[in-house]
Amino acid sequence: MKLDKPVAGGPCWAEVGTPDLKAAEGFYGELFGWRAETDSRAEMGGYTIAHVGQLPVAGIVPLGAEPAPVTWFVTFAVADVDATVERIRSAGGTVVFEPGEVPGMGRFASVADPQGAGFHVWQARGFEGAGLLNEPGSLGWVELMSRQPDRSVDFYTTVFGWSVNASERYTQWGLDGADFGGMVTMDDKFPPEVPPHWLPYFAVADVDASATTATEAGGTVLMDPTTVRDSLRIAVLRDPPGAMFGVYLAGAEV
Template identity: 40%
Template structure:
């Protein structure tokens, strides 16, 4: 993943949680992030920062409002209204109509036809995340879905996303990877996995999962456990990919961490 501010690329992520202060303490302990409020006019929303660069957003959500605690992936759009129309036309659902966020941009929340939630960000003054693919920042996004072909068709129709493939570890099948239209395979930002092939995710239902690059996966797992998080999948090696683990924060928001194999070693 790279910071590519083009249509269909992930340009923002944020966390909805019952207690942003406690969540911020958790992520500070795992990733070293600081949480900076966007001010009282932002309704409690704020930015997670690493080394002074924004890596995510977050806010408290009252129980029963906005769904369970979760990370949300935002994809760039040049026109949030047009994206909402495309979502409906392709069989998805508009959960929150496009709205202005001050002069920063326009956002909208959606669900794809299988029910996986996602969002769009039409940049204004805020172009998106400052840092991705660096230490303790977003490095990958993975969609778990019951119908890979249908999901690929949906996101292709809405955002123009393109695909490439690679063998799955252990020759267990083919892994579908996504990239923004016209950007080529070097711009891949995520993948699509059949829900029934991953027992860890099968019980959660269709969803997007964010991966954060970390210097040491085992240290991140230990910190998460110490701070009240849950290990959903113990740290494991994936050949030519890296060492990864799946976690949840103390409120149940799911995410993954990975220490990627350097390109020269993966070749």
């Protein structure tokens, strides 16, 4: 990721929904060295912010009794949540949760693109999002899994004004020349029951060691550590309840 801080239109946060908050704190603490702080306000429902040192890097959301997805959600910063939600609707997306206030922090909505890939949009009002990007233990890349890539390009360029750097091998998303994410076309290798989705990647100092640590902590390696080009080494992992995410070698050009 060429972005070193949250900017309008770019990824600013990632959060995982989990049925067991303490277990998630233990797993990600072991894997990334995160230090967790739970918001004590009743209206926050146990929302927990993970830190690297003193800097916030991700959210951990305790799921209630009602069925809810055990998954990672990517959040994009916007200047105006309400205006962005209207663009999403006009472009064929859906709104899962209408815009609302997070007291003392910002304004938020949960949405999905026309293929159903969910994400969040965030208008900062006191909390900008990740205080660290592209460093070990922090968000460094976001990747869309899409079954209709042309439709995805139309949607996201319309909603966010992203630049598109496409080759036969891969499509990358960017803002003013700063690429922060990519898109993978879901071919026959993806089971039909797997829906389009966003996948966050976190920077780590050692991809192979992280895959081993995740397994020892009860997680699963979905894609073994692989060098995709030059020094870029990646792996895709799953935490014990089933939330998928990626890791990549910090400092490598994505």
